[in-house]
Amino acid sequence: MKTYKQITPEMIQKDIRYLELLSHDFPNLAAASTEIINLEAILNLPKGTEHFLADLHGEYEAFQHVLRNASGAIKRKVNEIFGNNLREMEKKELCTLIYYPEQKLQLVKEVEKDLVDWYVITLNQLVKVCQNVSSKYTRSKVRKALPEEFSYIIQELLHESPMDPNKQAYINVIIRTIIETRRADDFIIALCNLIQRLTIDSLHILGDIFDRGPGPHIIMDTLCNYHNFDIQWGNHDILWMGAASGNDCCIANVLRLAMRYGNLPALEDGYGINLLPLATFAMEAYANDPCEYFAPKIAPESSSYNDKTLRLISQMHKAITIIQFKLEAAAIRRHPEFDMDSRLLLHHIDFKRKVFQLDGKDYEMRDCLFPTIDPENPYQLTEEEEEIVQKLHKSFTGSEKLRKHMKCIFRYGCMYNVCNSNLLFHASMPMNADGTLKEVDILGKKYKGEALLKRVGQLIRTAYFAEEDDPEKAFARDFIWYLWCGKNSPAFDKSKMATFERYFLTDKETHKEVKGYYYTLRDREDICDMILDEFGVEGEHRHIINGHVPVKAVKGEKPIKANGKLMVIDGGFSKAYQPETGIAGYTLVYHSRGFQLVQHEPFTSTQKAIEEGQDIKSTTQIVELSSQRMMVKDTDKGRELMVQIEDLKKLLVAYQNGIIKERGI
Structure with missing residues (x-):
């Protein structure tokens, strides 16, 4: 300087x-x-604490709890501050109050006999915690985070030392006055929210907010009101962005996944999507079809649906799946450059023999009831199906809540981000077998590496924001669907998406989706360095951080790869993945002293967290420590x-x- x-x-x-x-x-x-x-x-000052999360997949309760407890950081700070001065149960109660102040206060009032004494003790404890978490910030930054109505009082409490007898008397008067004026509840809530906010300085979401879990809309509501965050778009996010842009293939895929995991409330209550036309059609068209292979993947103990509703969801599931295959066929034919003719599969069904024929080989089909498919023209939508598509299209593009969330996801999101010597992207970097970056043709021009991700990001924005007469609009809208399932998509990067095979063919060899070269090459330190150089990432300690592929911790797989250069932090937030991973998600924490990886056990419920003080059990692993504490500079x-x-x-x-x-x- x-x-x-x-x-x-x-x-x-x-x-x-x-x-x-x-x-x-x-x-x-x-x-x-x-x-x-x-x-x-x-x-x-010490650098602020960054938290990295990936693949939330609609698991809003676990996500919100991890934000509230700062991936275990608040519990750790409470232990450091109070040590043996408080019993374990008292520390547990204090932590629960910090996480869920409104709900916990109601429970306290039901059992606490001397509420004034409890207020005095609790307010003093919260002030100590708040002083600790605010210590690494300037007064100006803390002041901006304060709730307006209590700003002055909190500032006074945070910056006065109780070691001075005169100051302690001053603090006691403030606290007593808060209680006497009956503002203690509001003040406690304000302090708890401030502690949560200051413990996480910035939040990075590495994609896949949507699908599988019950509350992607609730996660988006939380993020849209969060103080500092960014999103690296995942394939499931891009799918929803395509649906909001009006791509009917994306709309059908979104609906199919909702039926597959029984998440109708997310569509109907969350986004106001009218599913009645699809339900009416499915009941009639598939009245004589048991649709047994389309039953939603819901654990019996967590299902709120009766048998009749489950039957209806199964019918809707199969109906939208067949519609999806027909819509996708039209997109594939519109764009031969997508090189996806191999995904045109309906005409390979021998409807008389009830087998699937491909390359001269017969494959057994576990379901061969297709009341809406014309064997002579299998990719033609029926009149009823066309009407359903039009109504669903209108419902998605007209959803006010979806528009609001798309505005947020576009404003704070992108395909990749470089932040503090870390390269963040959701899934993959298309590569050749020899470790070089793969060139991908888009509208006659080849892109690779950073240029590819930038171009992809531009096209996603074009699909959503451009006027209808924009010459790239129609292509961009279809290209979003390609990003969901195309073999050269950096958000997918597999040989195929074997949706048809998994539903209809018994031979599990046909279900295999071969991953792109990146997924194995990224284990090499030299490959990671090459990619980091491509994106201009500098620094002695630089990393790639990904999600997308669940880390099978239960089988001994490690999230840290390439001698620490790459971290994969999809640990299975989604309950659907937890049997595969053996855990329930990761949080990567980057504070002033280095990186820590927090491994979470399954979260029971918000209700049990409040009533019984059940926290997420988390294990912290040190990934990398700095020899010197990192400062803002x-x-x-x-x-x-x-x-x-x-x-x-x-x-x-x-x-x-x-x-x-x-x-x-």
Whole structure:
């Protein structure tokens, strides 16, 4: 960073227009120098704590709990602060209060005999926790996070030391007055929310918010109101973005997955999607079809559906699956450049013999009832199916809640992100067998690596935001569907999506989806370094962070690969994956002292967390520790602040030499 003596009048003249604009915010020497002092102080604070989560798949209760307990960080801080001064049960009760203040307060009032005494003790404890979690931030940053109605009081409590007898008396008066004015409940809630907010400085979601679990809309509501986050789009997010853009193939896939996992409330209650036309059609068209292989994947103990409803969902599931195959066939024929003719499968069914024929071989079919397929023209939608598609299209594109969430996911999301020497993307980087980046043809031009992800991101935005007369709009809308299931998609990168085979063919060899080369090559440190170089990621400790492929911890698979250069943090938040992974998700935590990977056990329920104090059992593994504590100056934000300081120094010299006149003196 240049000193004042190194700043010449020529340098100032070069930036004079910008400096004149800057002078409106800092109109004199005093204002500019004060800001320099402030920014220099910020540079020397510890870096904020970043949390990385992936593949949430609608599991909103577990996700919200992990945010509330900061992946176990709040519990750890409570243990550090109070140690043996509190019993384990008291610390557990305090943690539960911090996580769920409104609900816990109601329970306390039902059993606590001396509520005033409880308020005094609890408020003092919460102040101590709040002082601890706010210590790494400037007063200005903490002040911005404070609830307006209690801002002044909280500031007074946070910045007064109880070690001074006079100050302790002052604190006691404040707390007593809060209780006497009957604001204790509101104040406790405000403090607890502040602790949650300050414990996680920034949140990175590495894709797949949607599908499988019951509450993707609730997760999106939480994120849209969160203080600092970003999203790297996953294939399931892109599928929903395609549905919101009006791609009928994406709409059918979204509906099929909802039926497969029995998540109708997410569609109907969450997004106001009208499923009645599909239900009416399915009941009539598949009245004589048992649809046994289309029963939703719901554990009996967690199902709220009766047998009649399960039967209806199965019928709707099969109906939308067949519609999906027909719609996808039309998209494949529109775009021979997608090279997906191998996914045209309905015409390989021998309806008389009830077998599937491919390459001269017969495959046994476990279901061969197709009341809506014309063997002479298997990819033609019936009139009723066409009507269903039109109504569903209107319902998705007209959903106000879906539009709101799409606005959020576009505003805070992208295909990849580079943050503090970490390259974040959901799934894959298309590669050749020799370890080179694969070139992917899009509209006659080849892209690879960073350029590919940028182009993909542009097309997704074009599909959603461009006017209908935009020449790229129609292609972009279909390309979103390709990103969901195409072999060269960085969000998928497999040989095929074997949807038809898994539903209809008994031969499990046909179900296999061969992963792209990236999924094995990424175990090599040299490959990770090559990719990091491609994206311009610098730093002594740099990493790639992915989700998408569940880590089978139960079989001994490790999430840390390539000698620590790559971390895969899909640990199975989705209950559907937990038998496969043996755990219930990861949180990667990056604080001022390094990386820690937090491995979560299955979450019971929010109700048990509140009533019984059941926390998620988590195991913390140290991934990488820094020899020196990382400060703000070591981060991307720190580098931005250094540039601001440099500009302010130029402004100071401009004032000192009369090049720009001071104002407001």
